[in-house]
Amino acid sequence: xxxxxxxxxxxxxxxxxxxxxxxxxxxxxxxxxxxxxxxxxxxxxxxxxxxxxxxxxxxxxxxxxxxxxxxxxxxxxxxxxxxxxxxxxxxxxxxxxxxxxxxxxxxxxxxxxxxxxxxxxxxxxxxxxxxxxxxxxxxxxxxxxxxxxxxxxxxxxxxxxxxxxxxxxxxx
Numbered sequence: 001x002x003x004x005x006x007x008x009x010x011x012x013x014x015x016x017x018x019x020x021x022x023x024x025x026x027x028x029x030x031x032x033x034x035x036x037x038x039x040x041x042x043x044x045x046x047x048x049x050x051x052x053x054x055x056x057x058x059x060x061x062x063x064x065x066x067x068x069x070x071x072x073x074x075x076x077x078x079x080x081x082x083x084x085x086x087x088x089x090x091x092x093x094x095x096x097x098x099x100x101x102x103x104x105x106x107x108x109x110x111x112x113x114x115x116x117x118x119x120x121x122x123x124x125x126x127x128x129x130x131x132x133x134x135x136x137x138x139x140x141x142x143x144x145x146x147x148x149x150x151x152x153x154x155x156x157x158x159x160x161x162x163x164x165x166x167x168x169x170x171x172x
């Protein structure tokens with residue numbers, strides 16, 4: 001009888017420890033997702049998101065002891081993976097803007113705008129607004145490349161040189 005009581009007490013203690021660890025993991029996950037939501041729109045450079053991406057990946061790849069058969073843990077891991085994927089895409093967008101590859105940035109933002117729900121609660125209107133802003137910069141960039149070429153064309157004889165220059169100019 002004493003052995004049974006000890007086993008029951010040990011099992012209850014073990015269950016309490018597991019529950020406490022799981023609660024701590026849930027808090028860490030919620031805190032990381034909250035920080036990611038706060039940082040994503042404030043980031044100006046792709047490197048601004050590096051530390052956060054590493055943190056999300058580490059949390060998602062955390063100890064497997066709570067993973068098997070625990071639907072709450074699986075849900076948290078899925079949220080972390082979704083948030084990390086979104087952050088990677090956002091980082092790609094920032095990288096494109098840094099490199100003045102506005103067409104790539106527009107494509108990335110358009111893809112992000114198609115998702116039903118942003119895992120970091122970034123409003124779709126914010127994504128669309130940034131897309132519109134990039135479209136303006138992309139047009140200005142194309143105008144900057146095209147204006148000197150068009151100004152150099154004065155007759156039909158100048159047309160082949162202008163055509164050659166458009167093939168050389170990046171972004172056109």
